[in-house]
Amino acid sequence: MSHLADSRLSNTALSVLDLAPIRQGGSAADTFKETVALAQQAERLGFSRYWLAEHHNIEGIASAATSVLIGHVAGQTERIRVGSGGIMLPNHPPLVVAEQFGTLATLYPDRIDLGLGRAPGSDGATMAAMRRNPQAGVNDFPDRLEELRGYLDEARPGQRVKAIPGQGTHVPTWLLGSSDYSARLAARLGLPFAFAAQFAPAQLLEALRLYRDNFQPSAVLDAPYAMVGLPVIAADSDLHAQYLATTAQQKFLNLIRGRPTRSLPPVEALDWNARERAQVEQFLGAAVIGGPETVKQGLETVLELTGADELMLHTDVFAQQDRLQSYEIVAGVWRG
Numbered sequence: 001m002s003h004l005a006d007s008r009l010s011n012t013a014l015s016v017l018d019l020a021p022i023r024q025g026g027s028a029a030d031t032f033k034e035t036v037a038l039a040q041q042a043e044r045l046g047f048s049r050y051w052l053a054e055h056h057n058i059e060g061i062a063s064a065a066t067s068v069l070i071g072h073v074a075g076q077t078e079r080i081r082v083g084s085g086g087i088m089l090p091n092h093p094p095l096v097v098a099e100q101f102g103t104l105a106t107l108y109p110d111r112i113d114l115g116l117g118r119a120p121g122s123d124g125a126t127m128a129a130m131r132r133n134p135q136a137g138v139n140d141f142p143d144r145l146e147e148l149r150g151y152l153d154e155a156r157p158g159q160r161v162k163a164i165p166g167q168g169t170h171v172p173t174w175l176l177g178s179s180d181y182s183a184r185l186a187a188r189l190g191l192p193f194a195f196a197a198q199f200a201p202a203q204l205l206e207a208l209r210l211y212r213d214n215f216q217p218s219a220v221l222d223a224p225y226a227m228v229g230l231p232v233i234a235a236d237s238d239l240h241a242q243y244l245a246t247t248a249q250q251k252f253l254n255l256i257r258g259r260p261t262r263s264l265p266p267v268e269a270l271d272w273n274a275r276e277r278a279q280v281e282q283f284l285g286a287a288v289i290g291g292p293e294t295v296k297q298g299l300e301t302v303l304e305l306t307g308a309d310e311l312m313l314h315t316d317v318f319a320q321q322d323r324l325q326s327y328e329i330v331a332g333v334w335r336g
Contacts, residue, residue, distance in 0.1 A: 008303045009296070014334055015049035016042045016327065017085050017198060017229055017314040020063035021263040028062040032072065034320045039073045041324055043080040045331040050077070051085030051115060051312065057126040060251065060262040067100040074108040083113025085194065085229070085312065086176040090118055091127075094144050095163055098151030102166020114152075115174040115194060116145065118182070142185060149173060172220075174227075183207040190218020198229040198314040199252075201286035208306055227310040230302060231287040233317060234329035238290040244326075245289050246270060248316040252283045265318045296333035 018038060022031050039050045050073060054066040063069050066084050074082040087097060097114075105112045118141040150156070151163035152171050175186040175193050178200035186193035193211045197204045208226055215224040231248065235241035246266040253272055254261050256279050272280070288298035299311065315326045 009300050009334060012303055012308070013048040013310040014330070015051065015227070015310060015312040016047050017051050017053065017312045018063075019053055019055070019061050019314065019316070020069065021316065022060050022062050023318060024262045024264050026262070031062040032069070034323075035069070036073060036076045037320070038323060038327070039077050039080065039082070041327060043077050045327060046335065047080065047327075047331075048310065049081040049083060049113060049312065051083050051113065053085050054088050054091070054117075056091075057129075059260050067104065070112070071104055071107065074104065074111060079111070081111050081113055082108070083172075083174075084115045086115035086117040086174070088119055089116045089144050089148065090141060094148035095151060095161065098148055098163035098166040101171045102152065102163050102169045105169040105171045106165045112171055113174060114171045115176050116148075117176040119178075145173075145175075145185075145189075177207065179203050180207050180210050183211040184214060187211045187214035187224070188216060190216050190221050192221060192225040192227065194227040194229060194312065196229045197286040198231050198312075199283050202282070204228065204286065204306065208308075225309045226306070227312055228286075228302065228306050228308040229312045229314060231284055231289075232295065232299070232313040232315055232326065232330060233287070233289045234292065234295040234315075234326040234333075235322070236291060236329075238294050241289045241291060241294075243268070244317045244322055245284075245287070247318045248284060248287075249280050251316065252280045256280065263316070263318055292329050292333050295330060299330075299333070
């Protein structure tokens, strides 16, 4: 790799995305302890952010009450920024989101991020249980976003409803997406943009191009700022990393089959057909998996292709020790 590529990696911010996985044989309580331990390690290693994602009614994910878990992690760390990757805004009244994140920002000043998405993070029955209008995410997301940002900005003269706390906290707001919709909206509003290549990499390069080409400077940003979510599994060897990656492959395989499960132990071989394998590989198409040198080269290549300002790494493996070691290895090739 070129010296330029090497310096790009060493000068690029890295962050952590945690889906708070529940292991087979484990519990949500175990997950929360492991989330705190990983966040503390990420802080020690110099990662910039630690984000948690909203999902509902998914057997293997414990981050449904995302703002509560963000507060728990922020309370047991000292410096790392903690936030949502993301809150699914159409699931919630904007005022409630502003109050939650205004409270977090008041408790943990200059450490809270609010990443927003418009997907349900759940199935149709769960959407109904949350009283969500299935069409709301497409039709009124910009209006909800504007209302939310109004509750976090300074109060306007005559404003009857205020977020207390929240008003005037200016919690940094990010738009998250896996298509061009949020890329275009983030560009128009001059907001930072994060692309979810950790599960939907197909439109990554096109979304980044649209975001940068259409970006309009704002009070928030003078220039575009793009973060790329990325699946990364680092181990002591390429072979061992590929073995650990079968946990993530099983997760997507079971989603395809309509049988979501808790996080499963790695296996020597998967029982799948060619169509299923192709679908799983599509989900994980941006994954960087391997030993230290392979991971270093993979991250450098992603940065060359995307020009990302920041990478947010998601490491989906079964054992906590393997997850901790993966981030240790990444930090070594990043800073070493």
